[in-house]
Amino acid sequence: MQKDSKKINLWTAMSFLIFIVYLLFLVYPIFQVFIQAMFVDGHFSLANFSTFFSKRYYSETLWNSFKVSTTATIFALIVGSLLAYLFSMYQFKGKKLLQICIIIASMSAPFVGAYSWILLLGRQGVITKFLMNTLHFPQIDIYGFGGIVLVFTLQLFPLVFLYVSGAFKSIDSSVLEAAESMGSTSFDRMVKVILPLLTPTLLAAALLVFMRAFSDFGTPMLIGEGYRTFPVLIYKEFISEVGGNAAFASSLAIIAITIALAIFLIQKYVANQFSFSMNSLHPIQPKQLTGFKQALVYIVVFGTVFIAVLPQLYLTYTSFLKTSGMVFVPGYSLDSYRIAFDRMGSAILNTIRIPLMALVIVVIFATIISYLAVRKKNFFTSMIDSLSMIPYIVPGTVFGIAFITSFNTGVFGTGFLAITGTAFIMVMSLSVRRLPYTIRSSVASLLQISPSIEEAAESLGSSRLNTFMKVTVPMMMSGVISGAILSWVTMISELSTSILLYNVKTKTMTVAIYTEVLRGNYGVAAALSTILMVLTIASLLLFMKVSKSDSITL
Template structure:
């Protein structure tokens, strides 16, 4: 591995410069342009937009609401996902493989679909609400903070589950046995032994959950009602100012970036302080459970997973109901699906396939090149590229959309090109990290042997290195694909009539009260997600998804 910190203008040096120029044009320039709009006015340098935000309770309350619901969602997701991962690792649970797939599907589906589902189930005219009302049972209001927290928890606990399950696979079973021999069992062992061992993983998963909840736009927009959150405020302010000055929206975007950056750096600092390595010579072995304990472990597992997937199941069921416009009629019908594929909505299905496919091709190419120069051709410039490539990980999707549309007003906005650029920027880090992980496991001596036998650098890379990286590349690409087809926060800013995707069509259908059409569109998106995850499972050899 080369690590001489010297930049050479050879083949890989030229590729490094080219990638850096692309990042400068499509990421750094839009973000810097947004910063300029926020701090420079007609009279020069100004802080009036920031002063406007911090001087009005309407704006600061939206930020406070986002903090409250994001911290609450982080806590509840950890409280639900961590015990479930421990149960799945420690004990034999019937139907575990099916439940694991359902958990992954729940984590990969668009969050706002969960909000829409719970409105159908427990809204003011929801099916559960109407069933319980004659019995005198009045359910808590699903709208506002409680509804947002419910949706976030059921959507985000799978991320904690996946992270923790991966960490528990590295815990040596001898530690569990030693604790049992010393009389530390049950809840005490869980909190005294397991939690400290997986603390770095809990910190990493808590950051991901917090940033997902903080940046989510669709869920609070649909189910929040009076509970205004920061992403909704940002969207509303930008939309109201598209025809004029967007400086205030840019100032809000800068505030969002600062917040997510602070939490990202804080999490990294805490993780570094508490990090340690574990070698699992004897992995945790699943145990048979019987009697009362078996009942409660199965009950908890089935209840959590069933409760999480229930909204999606009901949406699929709703898609076959007989709707005439906004009114439900008796019986069942395929009219919703006929309406999708016989109208302009069919374009949204095509766009959801075509735009991400184009973006995915670019993502795979760039990810492989960035991973290679970051691991094999290390120098100060490749270090900069590697660092910049992770910036979109901490920038909310709404902010990326606003930055692109303000930087490139014409000629590329409103078309497919801007959508492709946004998806590439947003989802490239997934495939980069996956490619880096697999490349670090490939010995450098293999490439050196090929070069010594007369192969040039380009041929060695494409004929030797890339095929050996294929497993990591495909896994990262599929995960990027799944997140792209469910993307809303960026798409809602950048789409036009010709580039409307499934997520945008679902959102607009719900807003218009076309629940039957929205359900059918959601079902199509769910089917695409399931197919993608099955493909991932095939290529990954049944390994768990790692985000």
């Protein structure tokens, strides 16, 4: 009896420890933002919110974010779903290479894509000059609403592709065969059979795409050129208020959190209306095409992927060009890489060091939280699981403001955890923000493991902790690794939070790329972007080798 009590206390202690961490690094920072926004000179006041809603400038900015995020989400759903359909239904060469290219297009920092498209389609861009000088096209305007939507679509459709590709593997081919035997055409099967089956997945992908687009500030900052979006407004208001009254920036952060939460709850409600389970006994087998249909599939697939990776390809090319000030000159050189390693060597090291420390925390916490949420389900563990999803909907800029506000002078101004400007605050911000990816993947993996396996181990004399470490963890490791690689790749391409939290000693490659672009050091920025791309590719290839899989899905 005493032995059982110790076992129970072990999981209780773990639950309590995780809850304390969430209180310190999630609940407390957001609470501090609320306090700062709603209390002016020590008195409760809604003046900041009144200012926001009374001025058209701010409401228009918010509406701009909705327009650009919604439009990008729609286009990303169309492109990503179409590619997933073609990959799942038809056989063609180069699938593995194309999938790696698609993921690379997604995992690079969004503002890097914006910078690349400026080099390609900007006023002095390579494609722009060719179209104007050779084909006598009118001036192309890549800036503003259209440019932001283009970058977001090409950046985010791979997420839809990964989600939908995973869903296609759960569709039983007998369902499609039954529809075909009843005289249903390919188009009818797509609309009346496949699309309804994919609806829950599409809703989940749409939420992720919308939230990524809504919270990004690097892309509109570089390519928006006057087209104001909400994250840029929050960032600028906070930066301009440093050293003074930051209450208005905090009120904007609260509005962003409220909007994100509302969208999340609406998506969850709608998704529950369409929720069902699928069990694929006979997975869909890709068909071999010939003639015109085969050519059309190749054109669509390779054409889309080429456009998506074109920015990275061109950045890699420009990284080897000679530069003179802000312009590229004829000839090739490795000077950009030499300067990048000489001046930004610490940033390259930080991009590996800081996310790696965060990843260790993410893997440990995700494994324990997923086990508690599935195997030890009660009110307390369900609350922890719910807390873990909050970072999923909080914009990165808001997180940065919350952490600076909370830990500049320590918890409640006591000096305890006064970590602003340290590597530790970067590690914790990345851990808390990217933890949901690994948790959700780990939970999905654990749900597929029958509890009877653990019960059998315990009946043979294994303790619960020993069973967890030697039976459960190894069996759920595929889900943990899958989520961890997504967390890792998003960590090394993180900008929106890091741009607020970094200092000279903790600058990462994404921050360095952003600052070099603003300074006009395009060659160095291209070299750093290429190094980041190589790091991403290496991570994905390592994942495929460890998981012994030729494909990656979510």
